[in-house]
Amino acid sequence: MMPNSRPDPAWGLVLAGAAAAFFAFANPVARLPLLVLGLPLCLNLLAVRAASLRAAFRWCWGLGACAASASLYWIALPVHDYGYLPWILAVPCVLALGSVLGLYTGLYGLVLAVGARRFGPLAQGVLAGLAWVGLEMLRGWLFSGFPWLPLAAALVPWTPAVQAAGLVGAYTLSGLLAACGVWLGGPGLAPRLCALVLGALIAGYGLLAASQPVNRDGTVSAGMVQGNVEQAAKWDPKSLEAMVLRYTELSDGLLRQSPDVLIWPETALTFFVQDHSAAFAAVTAFARRAGVPLVTGAPGYTRKGVDADVFNRAYLITGAGLVAHYDKEHLVPFGEYAPFGKDIPFLSALLQGVGAFTPGTATAPLHSGRLAMGMLICYESIFPELAQQRVEAGANVLVNISNDAWFGNSSAPRQHIELAALRAVEQNRFLLRATNTGITALIDPKGRIIGETGLFQEAAAVYTDIGLVSEKTFYHRIHGFIEAAAILAALAMAALAYFTTTTRHDA
Secondary structure (H helix, E strand, O other), X not given: OOOOOOOOOHHHHHHHHHHHHHHHOOOOOOOOHHHHHHHHHHHHHHHHHOOOHHHHHHHHHHHHHHHHHHHOHHHHHHHHHOOOOOHHHHHHHHHHHHHHHHHHHHHHHHHHHHHHOOOOHHHHHHHHHHHHHHHHHHHOOHHHOOOOOOHHHHHOOOHHHHOOHHHHHHHHHHHHHHHXXXXXXXXXXXXXXXXXXXXHHHHHHHHHHXXXXXXXXXXXXXXXXXXXXXXXXXXXXHHHHHHHHHHHHHHHOOHHHOOOEEEOOOOOOOOOHHHOOHHHHHHHHHHHHHOOOEEEEEEEEEEEOOEEEEEEEEEEEEOOEEEEEEEOOOOOXXXXXXXXXOXXXXXXXXXXXXOOOOOOOOOOOEEEOOEEXXXXXXXXXXXXXXXXXXHHOOOOEEEEEEOOHHHOOOOHHHHHHHHHHHHHHHHOOOEEEEEOOOOOEEEOOOOOEEOOOXXXXXXXXXXXXXXXXXXXXXXXXXXXXXXXXXXXXXXXXXXXXXXXXXXXXXX
């Protein structure tokens, strides 16, 4: 750096935006959810002030990469602990993922830079909100999708703030928050007034909606068990008998409360129950003695000649045996299949004990008495369209079984359950979440997280007054249409700005 040179002020916006995102989402330090507005605010300022479209893309990519890397720091834990890479190599994996996710905010900044050449502050905020919906939709679809940190998720701790997800969905609510952020940073009084009015409308509707009772067709109770089985021992055959005993003993303690169903986590059983082994006999004997249907995760298979397709399954088991199953359809890259080939040593080490899974097609709700359970296994709870499909198929409750042991005592379990809470609000369903190491909880249709367990503790509890709901949200009825309309409107505004402005900054 030359003696008289100064740091580019854009670096300050990059650092401020990344810090705002980190402290808005669940993190291990401190949290202020409203700071999430700082991310779109800083992105817009970078885009508007950039000397060229290329510069806008570059700076907004940098901000997005820094924000994603900071909030997803926990990715390094499974890569180090189970992929056996040293920290000096595990940490760059986080930075690489952040760099890829930053491409979305880079594209977003490019759109905003184009808009700024024609639109004033008010229209720029509209474009920012519409384009943000497109950003989150694209991130949830491209390369199998990773919609992990939508803006709306930051506000889950403030229940009224996310009620609008039942009207417009989490992606569109994120777009409204992006518009607020951009208007707050706009010049003059009018944009700030727009931000305050929009924020007041979101909060006002939320306060009203959160106070309204949920229309129920009946109630049930559910016993959920958190076995706290170490990931390193989970697939060890020597620990199988002890794991089954742990789950049955923890469940025994719940039977005096007469739950309508028992729920064990994802792959609580690490053997093929179809083979009717001694371990499976112990599980069915427990179910017969308990007289309560059991939903549990376990691997399953379908024969294809001498080969077989292996699935991450949720089974419904009674004393009579296997009643029904659900096969996970949206698999986790590197954790359940290897996109680039399982021969890469540290990638294959991250695969679960049975190796690569196959995406499932058996996705109908699991029925037990009055219960129609729409299943979401682990990662599936972050995808709005999957919860939408379960409810459309007749689910009157949602059930998310998961194993977050991979991520240690980090922010990942909290970030994960808050994404599940958005699904409950979008679909107006109670969501039962049973996990191996936490967080196990009941989430009501308002997104309130009830009776959560601690991380890395054995736990078992019966959750009561779980409503069976058939009423669908307004968002359920317009799902897909509102997002498509937002994307088309954003493209139209960007095209108008690009083709009708006379000054081009393409250098």
